[in-house]
Amino acid sequence: MTQTAYSNELRADTATILIPLIAGVTALATLMGALAFESFSLSWHLWLGTGLTLVAGGVGRHFLKQNREVAGTVIFTAAHLLIFYLIILKNWSPGSMFPYLFAVLIIASSMFTQPDSGFITWGIASFLTALGVSQHITGSMSLAQHIAGPIIVNLFVAAAAYFSALEWQVAVESVSQLHIKAQHRRDELFTIQEELRRTNAKLINVNKALEKARETAVAERDLRTRFMNQVSHELRTPINSIVNFAHILSQGQLGEVTSRQIDYLNRIEKSGWHSMSVLNDLLDLAQMNAGEFRLRRQRVDLEAVCEEAMASVRSLLENEDVDLIRDYPEVWPEVMVDPKRFQQALLNLLSNAAKYTDKGHIKLRVRTHQHTATFAVEDTGIGIPEEHYDTVFQEFRQLDETIARKRIGTGLGLPISRHLIEQHGGTLTVHSVVEQGSTFTITLPLADNEEAEEEETPPKRLKMTAVAPEESI
Known part of the structure; x- marks a missing residue:
């Protein structure tokens, strides 16, 4: 959601609350005013205002629900401008407060749509005020004296509403920007979390495979070490016997031997010692690989x-x-x-x-x-x-x-x-x-x-x- 969309959404929420409130108050006021008159000819505009404000409020809410905020607020504001104009037209008198009622619509316009909408509403309200009052007073100077006060007051209200709405909009857009950043950060964290979860799952599988491979390697190493130990011990005894008997025979301790026989016996003895050395090396290597060498x-x-x-x-x-x-x-x-x-x-x-x-x-x-x-x-x-x-x-x-x-x-x-x-x-x-x-x-x-x-x-x-x-x- 963009910052503007977020601001418009908040304005729509505000309009959803204020439109029924203004419509209700206006309907109640016009109804009470209409009941105060005995003749319908004197109160028809108030009865019209009561019905019109209720219809405008309903139509405005309907458009708001359809996400047509501008149409809803324009219809609602226009209807109430007409109602207030009829009241001025029929009931205005010198010193009357009716022209000041437009201030409510000016403030509402700034809150419903853009901050400068209050000035547009003020311009229309000023025209309607002058038009309505002119029906009761003759002479331009006298007219100006009676409408200058409400028009100026409503202008200040429009200016105040504009700056307030503008400040509110800046604050809302700042909050919206922070919200968007937080949302993006949350999405990034969620993505990272998912990646970590998948990586963790892979690591768990890899660790299981490594542990299984380690256990297999340890078992094979132990088997190889036991095999080397067994083979070493099994071969040492016969090789020792061969070497010792060859040495005894070469020394002539069991009878006279020829020089050729001595040479063969020496070769047997030498090969036997070499085989013993190979066995010792293999046994040492097996013990080193098994971690048993100290x-x-x-x-x-x-x-x-x-x-x-x-x-x-x-x-x-x-x-x-x-x-x-x-x-x-x-x-x-x-x-x-x-x-x-x-x-x-x-x-x-x-x-x-x-x-x-x-x-x-x-x-x-x-x-x-x-x-x-x-x-x-x-x-x-x-x-x-x-x-x-x-x-x-x-x-x-x-x-x-x-x-x-x-x-x-x-x-x-x-x-x-x-x-x-x-x-x-x-x-x-x-x-x-x-x-x-x-x-x-x-x-x-x-x-x-x-x-x-x-x-x-x-x-x-x-x-x-x-x-x-x-x-x-």
């Missing part, structure tokens, strides 16, 4: 841990033209680690370097910084393209399958190492140049002097970031 961090002798890892990888380089270099600090840093798991991560990096380095060197460099300690494994192997830095930390992924088939591996060493290091609160990063070598750097926070000697750390998810290598020494 660390017991403590202060350890880092030099001893590093030396044990270096000694383990030395056997992989016995027949290779690769130097194993130590670059240790004079004062070792103090960090809180799980010695077994930290050594596992370090050994994975060293073994990976040995696997892909045919000549040159493998260096373990340890450094202490202000708040961290770094353990860098540097090699002169085949290198890794920069766009594959992330790939090497993905499970069961190897960059070159042809090269990978020549070197025993599952693609689990680096992902497991990264998980172990990040669970220690550190990072594992890589920098590499193809055909020149790679550097994998473990960064761990230094131990706080007040930190507990042993604490259990829950598992954490891992993020890989690449950094520049430290300078070789």
Whole structure:
């Protein structure tokens, strides 16, 4: 609804109330006046006025109900102008108040239609006043003296009605504008509410689907973990037996064996240990994914841990033209680690370097910084393209399958190492140049002097970031 339409509606409501009221009062007044006269010839105009005001009131209301406000109010006003004119014509006398009755119609006109309608009604009323009074007085000067007062008073009434109606119209239009804005805002809020309701319904469905998927994933994860645990335990016993019996036979404890037999037994033993290592990696991975992997961090002798890892990888380089270099600090840093798991991560990096380095060197460099300690494994192997830095930390992924088939591996060493290091609160990063070598750097926070000697750390998810290598020494 526009502001003008709202103003017109309020004017129509006002007319609906005032028209019956004015018609009733006028009918009652003219009826009482008519009854005061004994002769019909003296009161016919009052009887006419009584009937005319009732008819005009009825016709006006009828038009108002049909939303024809202008026609209804014009007919009603015109009829009463005629009634008041007849009263002046028949009953006016010097000093009579009848001309002032037009003020009621002037005010009503300003309220029924536009504010300036009162001036139109005033003009017609002034003409009818002059016409009616002129029938009782001769001489223009005398006529002017008798009608000047009512005409001027009615003019002031018209002006007052105009400004009042205009102020009322401005106020109504302001309220209408606020009402329209509030209505639009309400519609917007309703639309937003409906959108939120639909979005909520979608979110509920999505949450249900996610919860169902989560439950399915948890069930599958638990099943996979139980399966890996079961398979691991079922395979460990026969593999241990095979490895141990092969070792006993190769030592000649059950009789003399030939060099060819010793070679075969050593191969069996080596393959058995590799199978055991694969089982251990798979079991660790299953426990990590299930959230069952825990660390017991403590202060350890880092030099001893590093030396044990270096000694383990030395056997992989016995027949290779690769130097194993130590670059240790004079004062070792103090960090809180799980010695077994930290050594596992370090050994994975060293073994990976040995696997892909045919000549040159493998260096373990340890450094202490202000708040961290770094353990860098540097090699002169085949290198890794920069766009594959992330790939090497993905499970069961190897960059070159042809090269990978020549070197025993599952693609689990680096992902497991990264998980172990990040669970220690550190990072594992890589920098590499193809055909020149790679550097994998473990960064761990230094131990706080007040930190507990042993604490259990829950598992954490891992993020890989690449950094520049430290300078070789």
